[in-house]
Amino acid sequence: MRLGRIGYVNCYPVYGAMDRGIVAPPATLVTGTPNELNDRLADGRLDVSVISAVAYAQHASQLELLPDLAISSDGPVRSVLLLGRRPPRELDGTRVLVSASSRTSVLLLQELARERWGVQIDIATAPTEPGDLARLAATDHEAVLVIGDAALLLRAAGRYPHVTDLGEEWKRWTGLPFVFAVWAARRDAERQAVRDVHRALLGSRKWGLANLGVLAEQAARATDVDLGDCAEYLAGLDYGLSYRHLAGLTDFLRRLAARGAVPDGSLHFVSAA
């Protein structure tokens, strides 16, 4: 069993106990960026992994979801921000820079732009990692979509007058949580081993949610973001997958399927033990 793991702060609550040897992972942990893990799970180099909601939908025929586990926000997510020189509803016809590394966030942005704000935006890819932020200022744009640590840092810098949290905006629009990532197994992976990994992930999450303070300290050390901001960020994330999360997930996927951005399909889960 090869289990994919992202080193980002939003995954600490699920992998933290495994990283510390408190829960033994019944699999080899493979660390990568979201895009790397998406690709490796799709081509069989991983058996189970956290992957974006959109990557799940793109490869749904080869995958099954692990029950009761996801990364969502039910309101502000803090780490997926549109930073603008104008408000979102005044971005019609302007250029918006986005990171190449988060297709889910870009699709969410496009959905909000088109359906909620009623604007047509011109999306251009640009490096938006923390080290790229200084260079960003010199690039022609009216707004930039930043995710992860870069979002937490760039908001604190206060360079853009209009900050739109896409998790919060989705919630205001639909009344639902937004599911950024899920855990999935390949359908050809050995079932019992997948269930063992699932059980270990749930056990590790239980420890993580009971120890968010420890994880916030680790996050502050790893990212240069204030401890208070890290704690607030972790407290605002949700790792369950109950009806309201599924409602948010499928509402997003049916919108994407309706405009051809992902194949239409259904959710398939690993069978209960």
Added chain:
Amino acid sequence: MRLGRIGYVNCYPVYGAMDRGIVAPPATLVTGTPNELNDRLADGRLDVSVISAVAYAQHASQLELLPDLAISSDGPVRSVLLLGRRPPRELDGTRVLVSASSRTSVLLLQELARERWGVQIDIATAPTEPGDLARLAATDHEAVLVIGDAALLLRAAGRYPHVTDLGEEWKRWTGLPFVFAVWAARRDAERQAVRDVHRALLGSRKWGLANLGVLAEQAARATDVDLGDCAEYLAGLDYGLSYRHLAGLTDFLRRLAARGAVPDGSLHFVSAA
């Protein structure tokens, strides 16, 4: 394998080919009313059955859904009607009669009354089968919720000035299909046999959807409803379970869970073959 089957018209497209011997059911068919089947699946007298969305949620810990199969409407359903002497938004404080035989429809009515129409209604159970319709007139009420054949017949009688189709009203409110029923297997049922039943149901549905005219004729003979109305009714139903159906299903269930009408939970599916 014991497979539950409802004799109602809305199930013809899924069971029609089995009833005619065109698709061999790899199970013993057990016919019952919706409530009977819900109870039998919950207590283990059935292995697989069509059940209401609400019954699934009530017994989710013992059940798994069959992928890609459900009964929904994406707009008017025609067979779940609120017939009123006043419009829905003027029903505050009045008595509404409902059938005891459709808990899903009653919960949908309560949700719409409270959240969409902003009215408090006093719900009372009354017999509302086709044979009871004459007696209904003598019972004190401002509106009545009728389902199934009775709805098709009572609308045609034109006795109530205000007809609200709950499938259509849900769609206007949420933009989503409404899922009335799903197919589920007990978790302790033999997996391979469940998959065989699932495959047979999908095969039978394929025949049914290609032969709606034949099924409409059968329906007209069985119910005294006009052939044209039967054809329209069957054409308006949908038997898939893709993202938009799941979005409708989970949006309904998260609302019910939020007010304690069903336990909070998740969707679990029979694992892919």
